[in-house]
Amino acid sequence: MNGAPAPPIRPIDCDVHNAVPSIEVLYPYLEDHWRDYLVERGVTSLEPNYYPRGLPISCLPGARPSSGGPPGSDLDLLREQVLGGVRYAILNCLYSIQSIHNEDWAAAMATALNQWQVEHWLDLDDRLRASIVVPVRSPGRAAEEIERWGDHPGFVQVLLLARSSTPYGKRHHWPIYAAAVRHRLPVGIHAGGVTENPILPVGWPSHYVEDYAGAAQVFQTQLVSLVCEGVFGKFPELRVVLTESGVTWLPALLWRLDKNWKGLRSEVPWVDRPPSEIVREHVRLTVQPFDGPRTAEGVRRVMDHLGSDELLLFSSDYPHWHARDPYESCLRHLSAESQRRVLRENSLATYRLGPETGPDGDGEHG
Amino acid sequence: MKKKLYVVAEVDEIPPGGRKIVEIERRSIGVFNINGEYFALRNACPHAGGPLCRGLLTGFLRSSEPGQYTYLRRGEFLRCPWHQWEFDIRTGQSWLDPDKTRVRTYQTRVEPGQALLENEVELMGSGLTKGPYVAETYPVHIDGRYVVLEL
Amino acid sequence: MVEGVAERAPERTRRRTTIIDCDVHNSVPSDAALRPYLPARWRRYLDLVGHKGYHSLERGYAYPKISPGGGARVDAWPPSGGVPGSDLDFMREQLLDNYGIEIAVLNCLYRAGEQLNDEYADALATAINDWQVEEWTGRDSRLRASMVVPYEAGDLAAKEIERLAGTPGFVQVLVLPRTREPLGRRRYWPLYEAAEHYGIPVGIHFAGLTGNPITSSGWPSYYLEDHTVMAQAFQSQVISLIFEGVFERFPRLRVALVEGGFAWMVPLLWRLDDLYERLHEEVPHLRRRPSEYVREHMRMTTQPMEEPERPHHLLDLIEQLGPEMLMFSTDYPHWDFDDPNRAFQVRLPEEVKSKVFHENARGFYGF
Numbered sequence: 113m114n115g116a117p118a119p120p121i122r123p124i125d126c127d128v129h130n131a132v133p134s135i136e137v138l139y140p141y142l143e144d145h146w147r148d149y150l151v152e153r154g155v156t157s158l159e160p161n162y163y164p165r166g167l168p169i170s171c172l173p174g175a176r177p178s179s180g181g182p183p184g185s186d187l188d189l190l191r192e193q194v195l196g197g198v199r200y201a202i203l204n205c206l207y208s209i210q211s212i213h214n215e216d217w218a219a220a221m222a223t224a225l226n227q228w229q230v231e232h233w234l235d236l237d238d239r240l241r242a243s244i245v246v247p248v249r250s251p252g253r254a255a256e257e258i259e260r261w262g263d264h265p266g267f268v269q270v271l272l273l274a275r276s277s278t279p280y281g282k283r284h285h286w287p288i289y290a291a292a293v294r295h296r297l298p299v300g301i302h303a304g305g306v307t308e309n310p311i312l313p314v315g316w317p318s319h320y321v322e323d324y325a326g327a328a329q330v331f332q333t334q335l336v337s338l339v340c341e342g343v344f345g346k347f348p349e350l351r352v353v354l355t356e357s358g359v360t361w362l363p364a365l366l367w368r369l370d371k372n373w374k375g376l377r378s379e380v381p382w383v384d385r386p387p388s389e390i391v392r393e394h395v396r397l398t399v400q401p402f403d404g405p406r407t408a409e410g411v412r413r414v415m416d417h418l419g420s421d422e423l424l425l426f427s428s429d430y431p432h433w434h435a436r437d438p439y440e441s442c443l444r445h446l447s448a449e450s451q452r453r454v455l456r457e458n459s460l461a462t463y464r465l466g467p468e469t470g471p472d473g474d475g476e477h478g
Numbered sequence: 479m480k481k482k483l484y485v486v487a488e489v490d491e492i493p494p495g496g497r498k499i500v501e502i503e504r505r506s507i508g509v510f511n512i513n514g515e516y517f518a519l520r521n522a523c524p525h526a527g528g529p530l531c532r533g534l535l536t537g538f539l540r541s542s543e544p545g546q547y548t549y550l551r552r553g554e555f556l557r558c559p560w561h562q563w564e565f566d567i568r569t570g571q572s573w574l575d576p577d578k579t580r581v582r583t584y585q586t587r588v589e590p591g592q593a594l595l596e597n598e599v600e601l602m603g604s605g606l607t608k609g610p611y612v613a614e615t616y617p618v619h620i621d622g623r624y625v626v627l628e629l
Numbered sequence: 630m631v632e633g634v635a636e637r638a639p640e641r642t643r644r645r646t647t648i649i650d651c652d653v654h655n656s657v658p659s660d661a662a663l664r665p666y667l668p669a670r671w672r673r674y675l676d677l678v679g680h681k682g683y684h685s686l687e688r689g690y691a692y693p694k695i696s697p698g699g700g701a702r703v704d705a706w707p708p709s710g711g712v713p714g715s716d717l718d719f720m721r722e723q724l725l726d727n728y729g730i731e732i733a734v735l736n737c738l739y740r741a742g743e744q745l746n747d748e749y750a751d752a753l754a755t756a757i758n759d760w761q762v763e764e765w766t767g768r769d770s771r772l773r774a775s776m777v778v779p780y781e782a783g784d785l786a787a788k789e790i791e792r793l794a795g796t797p798g799f800v801q802v803l804v805l806p807r808t809r810e811p812l813g814r815r816r817y818w819p820l821y822e823a824a825e826h827y828g829i830p831v832g833i834h835f836a837g838l839t840g841n842p843i844t845s846s847g848w849p850s851y852y853l854e855d856h857t858v859m860a861q862a863f864q865s866q867v868i869s870l871i872f873e874g875v876f877e878r879f880p881r882l883r884v885a886l887v888e889g890g891f892a893w894m895v896p897l898l899w900r901l902d903d904l905y906e907r908l909h910e911e912v913p914h915l916r917r918r919p920s921e922y923v924r925e926h927m928r929m930t931t932q933p934m935e936e937p938e939r940p941h942h943l944l945d946l947i948e949q950l951g952p953e954m955l956m957f958s959t960d961y962p963h964w965d966f967d968d969p970n971r972a973f974q975v976r977l978p979e980e981v982k983s984k985v986f987h988e989n990a991r992g993f994y995g996f
């Protein structure tokens with residue numbers, strides 16, 4: 113939050129990354145045969161490569177723990193750098209169990225990871241909330257994992273990653289949504305994911321920067337899929353949070369999708385109202401990175417084109433380091449009322465965060 | 479303004495499922511036969527002016543949930559030949575926005591030639607001016623049956 | 630008399646703004662039409678194998694378009710009986726004369742570049758280009774054509790560009806946005822080198838199919854999706870062309886993005902500029918911000934027109950993008966055609982209008 117005036121209220125930070133310091137921390141939560149499987153085969157890490165170590169985007173200055181673990185792996189440092197300023201932080205652990213092709217192994221790792229999140233994070237700080245990591249390649253097993261944790265008050269979201277082997281709207285993914293809805297959990301779709309398909313729909317790029325830039329297109333296509341396949345009609349309670357997706361591409365996408373739907377809707381007759389309406393009702397986006405223009409007037413127009421300040425949820429994307437923080441890129445240009453919505457009200461309406469106490473909901477940490 | 483009657487076709491010219499596009503008072507108008515009933519619509523799409531009446535005749539597909547299809551009123555919806563918006567031929571309403579986006583429709587009816595030739599007075603008595611239906615360019619036969627359009 | 634009870638096309642319109650239409654499709658009526666332009670070896674190949682690209686179907690599309698004829702306007706089938714876009718006289722009547730179009734740029738989408746056999750792709754491209762001279766640009770002085778090239782084989786594409794460089798009527802090299810690899814990669818550089826050398830812009834036009842799914846999450850279910858997310862293929866090509874440094878290597882290269890929409894460009898540039906600020910060290914071959922390359926080297930055609938929920942947002946958009954970036958196009962004879970008189974659902978300021986309807990294209994193509 114460098115350089116910006118302190119916000120008047122404690123925000124809810126909807127995208128904070130907790131990292132697995134080393135694979136051994138999961139051993140206690142794995143059955144012996146899986147534990148030996150890891151050791152015997154030399155599986156030493158499932159850390160994803162979404163954030164190459166040396167690149168500045170991967171780590172805020174000062175966010176690398178002195179212990180030597182990856183950024184986001186040290187709770188004390190997280191307390192110091194994030195939790196002091198927020199009411200809640202929602203953890204999105206990106207440890208890449210989604211990459212595993214073996215269905216049983218993936219399911220075992222997901223359960224272990226979630227158990228580890230409970231014991232090493234949720235139980236230790238009540239400002240923390242977490243996302244359920246699921247073995248997404250087998251939606252049935254993913255649904256089981258959601259059932260396992262769905263009633264735990266610390267879990268407030270189901271985490272999917274943007275890149276999948278098939279589009280998320282497709283019906284074989286629906287058990288995930290059914291389970292999420294049963295537990296009043298939104299589905300968060302975060303940047304990253306599996307690599308069956310090239311990140312660009314035109315093949316593999318050479319550079320990381322292209323890869324990261326292209327992630328916005330992945331979100332766009334997933335959103336198109338969710339809408340066109342009728343997921344939100346089938347699951348009217350479902351909320352989807354696009355996380356680290358970028359924000360400003362949304363109006364252009366909705367204009368295009370609305371326009372095409374007007375002519376082509378008979379192919380998807382279950383989509384019985386304009387996609388933009390469906391998206392505004394069911395989809396939220398976290399603000400970091402905002403990817404917006406540099407002027408107040410520019411941001412005002414972006415908000416105007418988005419059509420609602422209820423779509424945005426505050427996030428820091430800690431420990432990742434973007435060109436601008438969300439205050440600088442977006443929040444400082446919003447009215448006080450819009451700020452309050454983005455900083456917390458929209459999140460309270462989206463996530464199962466429990467009753468709030470004071471007007472600012474700062475409760476025991478206020 | 480008084481309405482006028484125009485003879486636009488002999489009934490046989492437009493069989494069920496058929497259409498005829500005519501120009502009346504510089505307006506292009508499509509006349510359709512849906513199961514023996516005649517409907518007339520302005521041949522200009524409210525979206526961007528496409529020649530709507532040259533579009534495909536189709537049904538309306540609805541769905542209660544993904545994977546369920548209900549196909550209604552086959553042959554009674556017109557899809558614009560350009561951007562494919564769907565219009566109900568009976569009402570001129572677009573499916574997208576029935577209240578605001580609609581194409582102008584015109585009253586049609588079938589009249590026997592005899593009535594057209596002999597009963598002008600009666601037609602005019604019902605508030606209609608004498609139309610051009612007796613014109614030589616469109617010979618109306620006493621034993622023919624005609625599609626007439628009110629404009 | 631019975632006034633005008635006669636069949637006639639809907640009301641024609643006259644407008645005073647000069648129109649350059651940057652995207653019109655002339656269609657090869659059938660394979661047979663190309664035979665005279667193919668050498669014996671490839672005529673034989675056509676008989677033996679025929680077209681073989683990434684399609685799994687002998688003809689048609691895995692995502693059927695909304696209408697036949699390659700997704701044609703239903704009213705664009707010529708009375709002469711051919712496929713839409715195959716009859717010059719009818720195109721004159723329905724498009725060129727009807728709207729008083731001064732110049733039309735033809736993009737022939739016959740799938741040469743998508744052939745898996747590079748040499749066959751090359752032979753087809755040559756045949757199409759010769760056919761275009763004979764049947765189109767040679768027959769109507771309003772017509773200009775895009776060179777069809779086997780773009781997946783950069784060296785062969787360069788040769789075809791060289792062969793045609795002196796031929797009047799060709800104003801652009803045509804590439805489709807769904808390529809085997811991102812267009813910035815080096816396999817495509819010989820094409821850019823030739824285009825730059827001869828001062829001919831490259832036009833990237835909506836269409837194409839390769840083994841890469843249109844989303845990086847795999848194949849969607851519906852044409853509505855396939856059609857909508859083509860814009861993401863365009864965005865990817867912009868990303869690739871910039872970060873691979875194509876415009877540093879070929880500083881006089883110019884690229885038109887044709888039929889890709891244009892609203893997405895504004896937020897994409899915000900994103901790319903922010904990323905460049907943080908990640909420029911990875912791409913030291915760039916010397917400027919991504920948006921600067923785009924503004925200097927790229928132009929976009931207007932069709933399919935952006936139709937925001939609130940029409941005045943289109944004015945915001947054009948202002949943010951910069952009216953000098955846009956070139957008008959109709960996409961005749963395809964279903965998502967834009968009528969010059971009706972395409973913009975808001976009133977454009979006069980100077981924007983003349984830029985978009987003709988000045989930008991005149992400058993870009995050097996008409």
Ligand code: FES
Nearest residue numbers: 523526528558561
């Ligand atoms: S002109 Fe009819 S749908 Fe656009």
